[in-house]
Amino acid sequence: xxxxxxxxxxxxxxxxxxxxxxxxxxxxxxxxxxxxxxxxxxxxxxxxxxxxxxxxxxxxxxxxxxxxxxxxxxxxxxxxxxxxxxxxxxxxxxxxxxxxxxxxxxxxxxxxxxxxxxxxxxxxxxxxxxxxxxxxxxxxxxxxxxxxxxxxxxxxxxxxxxxxxxxxxxxxxxxxxxxxxxxxxxxxxxxxxxxxxxxxxxxxxxxxxxxxxxxxxxxxxxxxxxxxxxxxxxxxxxxxxxxxxxxxxxxxxxxxxxxxxxxxxxxxxxxxxxxxxxxxxxxxxxxxxxxxxxxxxxxxxxxxxxxxxxxxxxxxxxxxxxxxxxxxxxxxxxxxxxxxxxxxxxxxxxxxxxxxxxxxxxx
Numbered sequence: 001x002x003x004x005x006x007x008x009x010x011x012x013x014x015x016x017x018x019x020x021x022x023x024x025x026x027x028x029x030x031x032x033x034x035x036x037x038x039x040x041x042x043x044x045x046x047x048x049x050x051x052x053x054x055x056x057x058x059x060x061x062x063x064x065x066x067x068x069x070x071x072x073x074x075x076x077x078x079x080x081x082x083x084x085x086x087x088x089x090x091x092x093x094x095x096x097x098x099x100x101x102x103x104x105x106x107x108x109x110x111x112x113x114x115x116x117x118x119x120x121x122x123x124x125x126x127x128x129x130x131x132x133x134x135x136x137x138x139x140x141x142x143x144x145x146x147x148x149x150x151x152x153x154x155x156x157x158x159x160x161x162x163x164x165x166x167x168x169x170x171x172x173x174x175x176x177x178x179x180x181x182x183x184x185x186x187x188x189x190x191x192x193x194x195x196x197x198x199x200x201x202x203x204x205x206x207x208x209x210x211x212x213x214x215x216x217x218x219x220x221x222x223x224x225x226x227x228x229x230x231x232x233x234x235x236x237x238x239x240x241x242x243x244x245x246x247x248x249x250x251x252x253x254x255x256x257x258x259x260x261x262x263x264x265x266x267x268x269x270x271x272x273x274x275x276x277x278x279x280x281x282x283x284x285x286x287x288x289x290x291x292x293x294x295x296x297x298x299x300x301x302x303x304x305x306x307x308x309x310x311x312x313x314x315x316x317x318x319x320x321x322x323x324x325x326x327x328x329x330x331x332x333x334x335x336x337x338x339x340x341x342x343x344x345x346x347x348x349x350x351x352x353x354x355x356x357x358x359x360x361x362x363x
């Protein structure tokens with residue numbers, strides 16, 4: 001049971017293999033090249049031996065500390081030094097084995113080592129499978145904000161083996177569902193309805209449901225990326241829920257919230273704005289919040305206590321979608337359809353954000 005989604009980018013096109021057992025495609029992806037595996041301590045314990053057996057030979061492995069703190073300039077520089085110590089040249093290939101943090105920093109290292117070498121994404125978290133491993137956005141965090149240093153650098157293949165989700169902790173699985181639900185709310189109403197109808201199968205991690213879900217997310221993202229690879233316009237719609245989400249990650253020092261949890265909170269706020277300012281049906285906003293709750297992403301429960309709304313507001317100003325100092329949001333006018341980021345009134349934003357941070361009122 002497996003399927004293939006193609007990213008169509010001319011000479012940079014590549015396959016995304018999705019389903020149970022697709023790790024078997026890894027030797028095909030590296031195509032006899034010499035390389036290095038980058039992973040973290042948790043993933044190495046679960047899947048390291050399997051990857052080593054598939055790759056054969058003497059592939060060195062760099063093991064990072066788990067978590068967002070590894071997505072730093074210091075860790076990126078250290079990774080580059082280790083790649084150099086492994087004596088990789090321009091024919092070398094990196095294998096990013098892990099979640100979004102591993103994929104982002106490995107991709108950025110691949111983009112910058114010798115001005116660009118190949119890499120393969122082997123996502124082992126749901127969030128990485130449906131979002132960060134696809135589309136070539138790589139990067140690290142700076143003290144000023146999330147993903148402020150990075151590069152567009154496409155992988156040569158993605159192996160999204162849904163078998164690896166069996167070892168994913170429940171909280172991490174739930175966090176990945178935030179990005180899944182994002183696709184339905186912002187870009188595909190039929191997919192949103194499918195998620196509602198298959199909640200139990202997804203929660204049970206049934207292989208057929210996982211394959212269809214991950215593949216559909218990859219198809220949606222592949223279509224958007226093929227039309228706007230470098231986020232010149234359309235691709236920004238994939239950031240629904242991320243303006244506030246990234247700010248919350250920043251003010252909680254990348255430790256209080258998982259990325260998907262922050263995105264769920266960001267969607268809660270953006271849905272409120274969409275209802276109030278774009279005519280988004282309140283009943284559909286309620287459906288979206290209900291689906292988030294089904295996957296342990298209740299915005300009321302997730303919202304950190306004692307949020308400093310002014311700190312959150314300042315962090316929003318550092319968001320990559322901000323323009324000329326104005327904070328911009330991706331908002332929806334109907335289920336399955338959103339527009340490009342648009343600026344919001346600073347005074348209205350301040351009032352709304354203050355209320356949301358205190359009471360969860362984002363309208």
